[in-house]
Amino acid sequence: MKKLMIWTCLLVLLTACSSTSEESGEESESPQDVTLVLDWTPNTNHTGLYVAKEKGYFEEQGLNVEIIMPGEAGADQLVASEKADFGISAQEALTKARVQDIPVVSIAAIIQHNTSGFASPQDKNIDSPKDFEGKTYGGWGAPVEREVISSLMKQENADAEKVEIVNMGNTDFFTAVERDVDFAWIYYGWTGVEAELRGKDLNMIYLTDYSEKLDYYTPVLTTNQKHIDEDPELVKDFTKAVSQGYQYAIDEPKKSADILIDAVPDLDPELVKASQEWLSPKYQDDAEQWGIQEKATWQNYADWMYENGLLDQELKADEAFTNEFLPEE
Incomplete structure (x- = not known):
């Protein structure tokens, strides 16, 4: 009887330790550090990014996102060299990069039409x-x-x-x-x-x-081809959080403007609020969902660039962008 009690106590103790260890493991799982580089100084093109950070959308995906400025190197260069995980670019710049075999891919259109x-x-x-x-x-x-x-x-x-x-x-x-x-x-x-x-x-x-042909996507959200090939879950999680951020900015222009103003105090609040009111309806515009990209848009502009001597060779449009990481509606 005495031995049975001892074994029972040991079993309870081991079970408790195991449970505590599992809980501790879950709690100690730290978010993944991610770097996002802008194309320019912060403005309302970037509102959805700051919303995603402030509203906890990145955190919900297990991401700790740092937003940085491009410096002299430029966003495409930093993303291509893996010094930044994600970036903001424009179709015209990315088209030139792709025909030069620079491995940057557009994963979402931030604004649906060229403004x-x-x-x-x-x-x-x-x-x-x-x-x-x-x-x-x-x-x-x-x-x-x-x-x-x-x-x-x-x-x-x-x-x-x-x-x-x-x-x-x-x-x-x-x-x-x-x-x-x-x-x-x-x-x-x-x-x-x-x-x-x-x-x-x-x-x-x-x-x-x-x-x-001049109705191209500017700006766009980008990542390195290596992330797409080796860590698609990261790209999917990041894009989902950004998509939520821009959807909030579409639905709540005034509140999202306040978020940008709080995040970047140097900006003119009056300009941010007026700009946000003008731009929020244009993020998605007539597209089925925010971020969607059409091959024809990429092909048309690339053809125009090639015809006007701005490209040394024709663009393989299918390789320049993807919609696969956008959330399913």
Whole structure:
């Protein structure tokens, strides 16, 4: 009887230790560290990312996400070299990267349609691409700028050689057009909205009004091909959390704007709120769900780039993007 009691006590003790050990193991399982690099300084293109972090969507997927700035290397370079797990890019940049065998893949479209265009103060009287003649364009020195300007001007039998192109560097749009530039390429959701708040009337020439081939995805969410091949669960979990973040930003523009403002106090709160109100409906727009990408969109823009001498070879569109990690509706 005495031996039976001893064995019973030992069994209870061992069971308790085993249970405690299992519970301890579950509690001590730390989240996976993940690095996300932005394409530019934080703005409303990135709101869903900050929402996912603040609302705990990343944490629910077992991820500890650090959001970093791109620095001189650039987001694509950091993702390609595995110095960042995920990044923000644009279809035009990623298309060039892919034909150079840089292993970066788009896993979601952050904004469904291209919201960029050529902006100018109304008093410059630039109402159409033909009016670019005799004007000065301020850009950032990329070959694609001249080709886009030329492409639009050709449709109106205008001469792109009559446009002076200068590099604006870090000069902001408003300073540049008051000083030595007549028009520049902007995203209306940020700079255009800022113009409204400043009481500055702009003429906008949207790329999508002149060519469906210029309706590309900008920005996009990216990762390295190696993650897709070797750790698809990480990519799936990360994309699910980001998708939740952008869905919240679609449904709650005011609350999501507040989240971005709290996360990045240097931003102008008035601009963030106005920009968010303008941009939130455009994240998904007419797509079946947020983030979805169409092969035709990738192929059309790549064809345009190739036809205009911006690519050395044609893009294999199927390899540049994927929808497989988006949550099932």
